[in-house]
Amino acid sequence: MKETNPDTMSFAGASLSRHRHICAFFNGSEDAFQVLGPFIRDGFLCDHRAIHLVGADKCEAHITRLRCEGIDTEASQISGQLEIRNTVDTYLKDGLFDQDRMVEEFSALASGNMNGNFPLSRIVCDMDWAAKNREHLRDLIEFESRINDLWNQHDDVVICVYDLTKFGGDTIMDILRTHPAVVISGVLRENPFYIPPVQFLTELRERRFGKGEQWAAAE
Template sequence: MHIKTSNQEPFTLGIGDYTCNLGLHVAGLYETEQERDDIIMGFLSQGYKEGDLQLYCPAERTAEDFHEKMHHRCPHCNTYDRNYFQIDSAKDLYYPEGTFSPKQMDIGLNDFFTKSQENGKRTIRATAEMVWALDAIPGSELLMVYESRLNYFIAGKPWISICLYNVNKFSGATIMNVLRTHPFTINGGILTENPYFIDPDIWLRENYPAYLNI
């Protein structure tokens, strides 16, 4: 089933039978480890099959647990090959200096993307377990600023991000803001356009105008 998610070329999501378009920003909502892993393993194993570069940030599990379970799900996937898999801890990816900063994330992601394209256009599949933000990391109150601004970053790029939120751990208010900052959702294995999404120009102007990027 194809769902048009942008004007870029189509790709196979690896979840269900969905095909979409590059330039995709999705909130992956789940309640169980099985639901979480169905998203992660399907998404990343499809990317490995297609030669994409996978960026994954585990937070509810260790990297070793991911390698083991991914091997069972996808025996041919060499998750230790950094030409195809980059596995970063939440600290390394989101707050390497101890503080989370949306603007520093902009810089880091742009650097990562630029380097990934040095040998030609390559699709990036990124997914992360966002429960790290519940650990009172300085600056984590700006997480939704980052999520809203990520729509600017992804637009027009061969990039797909699935941001994973455990609905049993985040408050209802936070999940509502997740919905306001992600144009698409995956829930119960179903990909849908999100009716609660608010364009970042509007959401940032109303909530964090200092981070507006028009």
């Protein structure tokens, strides 16, 4: 086992700070894995747990890419070090996105709540599922802000992967505002657009209330 200090982990050309809830913007899965692959491989060398939330249509290709990185996917899944979940099954139980349920789901995945076999979790989330439903997307943006309160309590790394070809500019801006760190052009940076949850959620609710007034006036 390779011993590591959680304060010295690197990703996308930079050292990770205490802020480890990251939005990563790419153009397609291949572009994403060029940056994610080395980080995922390093996690296995460090005996960290790998939790990957992947779209059903991408699962086979994702496993192939892991194997190309030298990862024994079958043995890792048997040992519990690798867990691959379907994004729709995870985020949309019975077709609904329930923010409170997802907070509980991620809390259970955090390293502090595991059985002690793995010191940290490296969680990679494919967010393509959210692009298909505007209602889900609205709730997701609120959730992405709320979940910072959980991840600030753990050293786990959580990477939310957004395909720039699937999300509009307004959505990308809101996603930026809900993540303290960002990967753009393959490089990790502290995010100057990040707004803490208390402030962002207040602004978000005011924005929605304002739109509601406008809609009511138009009827």
